[in-house]
Amino acid sequence: MGKVLVTGAAGFIGFHLVKRLLAQGREVTGLDSLNDYYDVNLKLARLRQLEGNPRFRFVRGDLADQEAMDRLFADGEFQVVVHLAAQAGVRYSLKNPYAYADSNLAGFLTVLEGCRHHQVRHLVFASSSSVYGANTRIPFSVHHNVDHPVSLYAATKKANELMAHSYASLYGLPVTGLRFFTVYGPWGRPDMAYYSFTRAILAGEPIDVFNDGKMQRDFTYVDDVVEGVMRTMERIPSSDPSWSGDRPDPGTSYAPYRIYNIGNNRPVELMRFIEVLEENLGKKAVKNLLPMQAGDVPATCADVDDLMRDVGFKPTTSIEEGLGRFVEWYREYYGV
Structure with a gap:
């Protein structure tokens, strides 16, 4: 595989991926801006888990800094790039929309340009189940149309898929997009519901439960996501000879471009998720039941048939x- 660049290396999924790559003896450069969207100390603690490995190099930098990104690619000689850095969060996009344009759009463009100009063999990037938006046909398939996002975050992720396809088509850059479904696990993001629920339950504080807890999510454990990323990294996409412009399939292309879902394929109702959390904590939650919040969807469920067929994993x-x-x-971690 050669040298690997992982953007968002101090982030939740990025940290776990880098750790796995290093365990396999890969040479990894990790890029992260270490912004303060959530606790920077948690990001630094993740990085400390990676320090000392001679095959790991950390670079602090901003995706939108074109000159710095060009130097990174010129010096790195990367064979594979896994782009996980992004401004995350559906609800935060309602409060600070410009952060999503800077990171998710301008930032992704510098990654695409770096890959284009420096002979990267394969770009793997994080999309999101949020792109399915107003779709109600379950399970969500990569072969479904996804033109109706219900949050700006989702719209930027859909835009990433379109941008990636254009580079695959124009320059023959092999690109794989991965739609992650509600990832959770150790070293997770504090802004995610399960994390904030845990803090609140242990503190005896109420938790906000939207849609009266009737929402369903395809909760996906982080190690499963990393396994999916690892396997798709090794599978460089090529043109699909059966693709037709008369009946365009969103999941494949005449260009070297593929999209996969990485989800558990077993949606769980939010209230059941909370029950399991209560059982593990040995403490009941005080629930503040609320209506559906803007930008949310009632249910997600991943069709992973393509992932199973192409890389043999679910x-x-x-x-x-x-x-x-x-x-x-x-x-x-918190000593509680």
Whole structure:
């Protein structure tokens, strides 16, 4: 595979991916801006887990800094780029929309340009289940149309897919987009519901439960996501000879471009998710039941048939097992 660049290396998924790549003996450069969207100390703690490995180099930088990104690509001689850095969060996009244009659009363009000009063999990038937006046909398939996003965050992720396809078409850059479904686990993001729920329950504070807890999510454990990323990194896409402009398939292309879902394929109702969390914490939650929030969708579920067919993998970790591991980590990290 050669040298690998992972953007968002101090982030939740990026940290776990880098750790896995280093364990396999890969040479990895990690890029992260270490912004303060959430606790920077958590990001630094993740990086400390990676320090000292001679095959890891950390670079602090901003995706939107064109000159710095060009130097990074020129010096790095990367064979594979895994682009995970982004401004995350559906709800935050309602408060600070410009952050999404800077990071998710301008930032992604510098990655595409770097890959184009420096002979990167494969670009793998993080999309999101949020792109399915107003779709109600379950399970969500990469072969479904996704032209009706319901948040700016989702719109930027859909834009990333379009931008990536244009570079695959124009320059023959092999690109794979991965739509992640509600990723959770140790070292997770504090802005995610399960993380904030855990803090509040242990503190005896109420938790906000939207849509009266009736929302369903395809919760996907982080190790399963990393396994999916690792396998797709090794599978460089090529042109699909069966693709037709008369009946355009959104999931494949005449260009070297593919989209995959990485989800558990087993949606869980939010209230059940909270119950499992309560069981692991040994404490009941005080629930503040609220209506659906703007930008949310009632249910997500991933069709992973393409992922299974092409890379032979399907996420399998149950929420009982995954939340148990998260709570164990949380208690150790915070000393509670």
